[in-house]
Amino acid sequence: MDASAPVLVGIDGSTASVRAALWAADEAAARDTVLELVYVVDPARVDDIDEAVAKAHKAIRRATTAITDADNHVKLESEILHGNPILELAHAARGAALLCVGYKGSKDSAPLARGATASNLARIAPTSVAVVRRRRMRSPPRLHRWIVAVVDETPESHTVLQAALDEADHRGAPVLALTTWSDGHPHPRAMPDSDEAGHVRASMDGYLDDPHHLSADVRICTLPLPGDVTALLERTAGIEQLFVISARRHDLVDQLTGDSARRALRGTNCSILVVRASDTVGADGVTPA
CATH class of the missing domain: 3.40.50 (Rossmann fold)
Structure with missing residues (x-):
């Protein structure tokens, strides 16, 4: 993987996704690369697209503020996509060094099970995936944990x-x-x-x-x-x-x-890092489960 490849984080407005963004910012800073905040609007699950896009901008601003307040000196970029969140995040992760997601999201309700986005991305994303679990917004994980x-x-x-x-x-x-x-x-x-x-x-x-x-x-x-x-x-x-x-x-x-x-x-505070070697990626850019 290219050392300059970005770190991506899925944002959905949930506290878990903001905590994932903070974790991802640490990773991007350690790799000296860009952190991309990606929000996916799912047309199948919203009544008003304009309202959903406004909500996406608000969620990205919240994550950006949290990263800035935490003194993470990392270059930030953001993008709002439309479609199925799992598939869109998987495709967005092509060429990325790492995709980070919270262990649960704001849409953890029927028809999706709790944590469905995270668990499915761990299976199909074309790059390594971190499913981030963090108890507090700004305090770092305790040291000397395995x-x-x-x-x-x-x-x-x-x-x-x-x-x-x-x-x-x-x-x-x-x-x-x-x-x-x-x-x-x-x-x-x-x-x-x-x-x-x-x-x-x-x-x-x-x-x-x-x-x-x-x-x-x-x-x-x-x-x-x-x-x-x-x-x-x-x-x-x-x-x-x-x-x-x-x-x-x-x-x-x-x-x-x-x-x-x-x-x-x-x-x-135990997160899961699912490591995928670059040679396992399929021709369509998404690795089959």
């Missing part, structure tokens, strides 16, 4: 681990790598050829064991990946800052954006 990365026998794990290390370096946090081979249960997506899976495991073990790969300020630990990551979240209050997974791990995307995870994460 960045958790799921590392399996697939090549995508290199990208996942690097993303976790980058976030850990940025936030001054330790990394907990949950590995699928620690307990002898390989992930089913690993190549049936044991030599292939073994090569990836050996490569990842070497990476984890070699301090030259790590920032001097980043501490890393490993544990076996549990069968249900939401159970780990429920019993471990310290895992509260960021959970990093591959977009190809549909099982984990489902777990971490589902109802059980939402209950486990209620009242926490």
Whole structure:
């Protein structure tokens, strides 16, 4: 991905989306790139388009003010689109470094389930997606909370681990790598050829064991990946800052954006970063689920 690629954030007028914008502003500043605020007006769900557009401008101003008040020195751009929010945000994210959305939105009511926009974008967006959960508007996440990365026998794990290390370096946090081979249960997506899976495991073990790969300020630990990551979240209050997974791990995307995870994460600052490698994007610019 181009280092100058922008960070996008979906704005819908909800408090959760403003908090996502603040989180995204930190990411854009760390990457020295533009932050784009994108609001999607859905004609199918509004009675008056002009009124909806006015509401969109108001929501963008609110997010912009929050970012400015937080002293985030980042270049801001904004855009109002028309159409289905999930599809429009996914298409807008083509060429972006990251798409950020709040874990719930202002339209969390029938016919969409709570958090439906966020969970669907985590599955189909052509770039990495951060589903942001933040309890307060302007206070930063507490330091020394774990960045958790799921590392399996697939090549995508290199990208996942690097993303976790980058976030850990940025936030001054330790990394907990949950590995699928620690307990002898390989992930089913690993190549049936044991030599292939073994090569990836050996490569990842070497990476984890070699301090030259790590920032001097980043501490890393490993544990076996549990069968249900939401159970780990429920019993471990310290895992509260960021959970990093591959977009190809549909099982984990489902777990971490589902109802059980939402209950486990209620009242926490734990966001979900779904990492997508650039070579997984389809010809139409949106990666199929």
